[in-house]
Amino acid sequence: MSLCCLCARALSVLHAAVPFALVCMLPLQSGAQSRFSLLSPGTGGGGGSLWPGPACPFSSPPQTEGVRVTVNVLSEQKETPVLFVMRQKEAVVSFQVPLILRGLYQRKYLYQDVSRTLCQPQTKSELETQFFYVDVSTLSARNASYQLRVTRVENFVLRTNERFSFNATAAQPQYFKYMFPEGVDSVIVKVTSGMAFPCSVMSIQDILCPVYDLDNNVAFIGMYQTMTKKAAITVQKKDFPSNSFYVVVVVKTEDQACGGSLHYYPLSTATVYIRATLFCLGIFLSFYLLTLFIAWLWGGGGLGLPGLTPAPPCALADRSLENMASRPRLDSLSSVEEDDYDTLADIESDKNVIRTKVCQYLSVADLARKDKRVLRKKYQIYFWNIATIAVFYALPVIQLVITYQTVVNVTGNQDICYYNFLCAHPLGNLSAFNNILSNLGYVLLGLLFLLIILQREISYNRALMRNDMQALECGIPKHFGLFYAMGTALMMEGLLSACYHVCPNYTNFQFDTSFMYMIAGLCMLKLYQKRHPDINASAYSAYACLAIVIFFSVVGVVFGKENTVFWIVFSIIHIIATLLLSTQLYYMGRWKLDSGIPRRILHVLYTDCVRQCSGPMYVVSDAAYGLVVRPNDFASYLLAIGICNLLLYFAFYIIMKLRSSERIKLIPLLCIICTSVVWGFALFFFFQGLSTWQKTPAESRQHNRDCILLSFFDDHDIWHFLSSIAMFGSFLVLLTLDDDLDCVQRDKIYVF
Incomplete structure (x- = not known):
């Protein structure tokens, strides 16, 4: 088996820095739009032009597989972010800066430095020239200053048994391409990190556009593993028709998915x-x-309870006080059992x-x-x-409903739990705290x-x-x-009941x-x-x-x-069980299952049903109602x-x-x-x-x-x-x- 080894070094989520070869300082007027076109990989030289504004020179080597666009917005743009759209032949990559990523429980994280690798569509020949366009826009009332960098990705194509290092963050994911050599049917992709956290994800995806390389979509296709220090995935050639695949590495916004601690968030005190x-x-x-x-x-x-007025004395018939006093006291418990009497x-x-x-x-x-x-x-x-x-x-x-609530919070799927959404008051991780608090009385x-x-x-x-x-x-x-x-x-x-109302649905009604x-x-x-x-x-x-x-x-x-057979069986069992219980109560437990049981059942039916119109009559009518109506x-x-x-x-x-x-x-x-x-x-x-x-x-x-x-x-x-x-x-x-x-x-x- 051939082996492909990769070594990753994960940096701090909020303070990662990546060196780049080219920096273009671009002032953007409010409401304006800039477009940047760049000659994509090919055998010839390339150039770029910036409109409006001065040219931003860029030269591409004869052959380049990976192109990376990095953006850093220098001005505060929280309310009106800057939108970047990279348009290619077969894909469109867009993001805003500051980039908003969501962690567990829909928590928001903002990133000012964003870097994305452009998808590499298939070309008919090595001489084909491909273009991509970068559209920049904002609705800010003030000027927005940003840095736009376009760089070549070193070692974009992985080689078997060769190790190299790279940096990745939640807002700066990385992916690389691997092509199966002749005679190799499967490989193991290994990723190692020098530190346990932050939590990361390694994904194996087919050569398709777009590439899912963000924390909120990396699990959509292909195979993936979460990792702290190590991850390894075995990839077989037969699973990829193009005989190649992408290795995607994404740093998660939170470490809890890998067993790390969760940030403290104060509870609401409204x-x-x-x-x-x-x-x-x-x-x-x-x-x-x-x-x-x-x-x-x-x-x-x-x-x-103890009080002021003593209870009135009990009028007893003629009884021997000596016999009363000689009765065993409650605290003198022995090994006597109920069967010892019978x-x-x-x-x-x-x-x-x-x-x-x-x-x-x-x-x-x-x-x-x-x-x-x-x-x-x-x-x-x-x-x-x-x-x-x-x-x-x-x-x-408790364990199950916590899992349900976590799934709701992580996925945001509000169809999982059947709340009264017009009166659902969340608290912490709970979606409907009021339905839980009201069970305090029980x-x-x-x-x-x-x-x-x-x-x-x-x-x-x-x-x-x-x-x-x-x-x-x-x-x-x-x-x-x-x-x-x-x-x-x-x-x-x-x-x-409180557990049920954490996430009321079909599968936990019995709680x-x-x-x-x-x-x-x-x-x-x-x-x-x-x-x-x-x-x-x-x-x-x-x-x-x-x-x-x-x-x-x-x-x-x-x-x-809608199962008629079930209702028939249930109704029969219901009636028989009630008749047996009635017989047990009528004879006070002193009856046996023998040839006389039909006569005794008829006697109970006559006394309780015909003469008094009580228990069995009610049970039969109740069973008939369920069989006909089927609630x-x-x-x-x-x-x-x-x-x-x-x-x-x-x-x-x-x-x-x-x-x-x-x-x-x-x-x-x-x-x-x-x-x-x-x-x-x-x-x-x-x-x-x-x-x-x-x-x-x-x-x-x-x-x-x-x-x-x-x-x-x-x-x-x-x-x-x-x-x-x-x-x-x-x-x-x-x-x-x-x-x-x-x-x-x-x-x-x-x-x-």
Whole structure:
């Protein structure tokens, strides 16, 4: 293999200097135009003339392959630059001085010294004379002084195994020609630099005009490599019909592409950004103050925080105090597991009797027989699992959206991300900071909910430690693992929604909805757990089901828009899964997959569908709607199914609670009313639809609207504000809904 070695020395981007043989000092009148014609390479001598003005002598050697034009504007011309146009037989090269090149994130760099090598079109014979013309113009009101140099490029044609040095800058790129000798099929082009930076690019291009020799176009054609000290490209003769190619070396405007440091650029400190940030913090931090005020005012009765007024005593039936005191304390955790209870034959038999006993009602005491330590471990797994999921889910998401934003900033392609462009406020490298900032409520309110749960758990554990009869025997059993999981899911929804809004598009929609499915599922599980603490689903099966839901969400968006087969399969799976879940709930987990399963399913259909027109009837109608209408936004359709089921279950729980002669205390009642109102307003702003990735970027922008709050936030931002408040209020309803039962014995609390 033949070898072609080149040695490059990269100079400072802003302070490079190149020696030239000829200098013409040309004063240019404002608005005037100068033209300079030069005899191009050939065997005869050459001369040039300048018009208007004196002649600028130039003599060309008998044979010259490369011609280079260098310009230096001596006067300040930032607002009205000087334009230079070199016209040749087959190409036109134009540039302005100062030359403006853009780096990453569309940053501008200005260069006063510009040098370009003219393209070398093919000639029929060595005796052919070629001309090129230089047109100089400016719109400046003042005279512009510049230097124009035309020089011969030494060693323009590369030779195998011969090394030489040259200088290059971002505004003074270099390229050279190589011709394959006879018998040589491939060569390695090597470029080395004496210093690591500035970052450079070596490109191999065919012999065509124009030559792409600037930082913003060098990657358009051919092969290229970025380099710091070394670069090498293997070139094969078969890839170039002319048996020759150009070696182009360009210095980049910034070093970050090669791993160098990025220049520091201060963030914007505009008043509108500060005002919007303080507005967000003020809204959500006020909930912290309101929580402390309620805790002080109500003495902890509503939120479980320590206060002034002690809780009323619990009226217990005849129970042995010795037996109460002898119960194991919460802190004496052992290695007991949930399966240790269920493997005993007598207990298994007892469970069947309790869950199918023939009496007027089933009480919470019948379904709260497992050891508290066992259930505490079982429900703690919900929190640890979702925390693990959050870490492994969020890290690649953050990395991906940063990549998306970088691509948008580098390429300038505004069709990649579906923003509301009429209300997109950039900050630093972020294109729509307002859509990200508005998600702050999810994180702050999720954290507040976790703090409330922590304080309530501490108070409850202290009551258990002192063998408080009320904590041991009264009220709904207190298990906090699901509440911690819900608070964590709310915080993650804020984080992932912010990530999605860094660059909202078709490929990352699931970031915004995944934890919404989690929240809906966890809320339903918590409602069921209140009255069925012993038989609630395990964390592993619950998250596995939610993973299946998210899987269908992704598949539905990718393949389900016009796919009839998908909708049929999904509808069938939806109905079957709902029937199995209904059977599980109806028989409280005590059923088996045997020959009697059709009879039991028919029984569930009769009781729930024919007699009550509830669950299965709704599911079948919902599945039929999806099959017939086929909504474009499958992810939102699937999420709507989950939310509607949650709302129906919520309404059913409240109705059954009131039918069971239970009452709703003041704080949960206020939370229900306020949360319902906030949800109504939130959904109004959600359905405004300011952008949609289901359409083309041009069609999506037809829905864009101006900011409506503080000249900074749009309708979707307000949805973020209101929905985070509504979710927090919904969590508080779940937390406090059964506080009226804290003084009621568990064998007198109905199961429904």
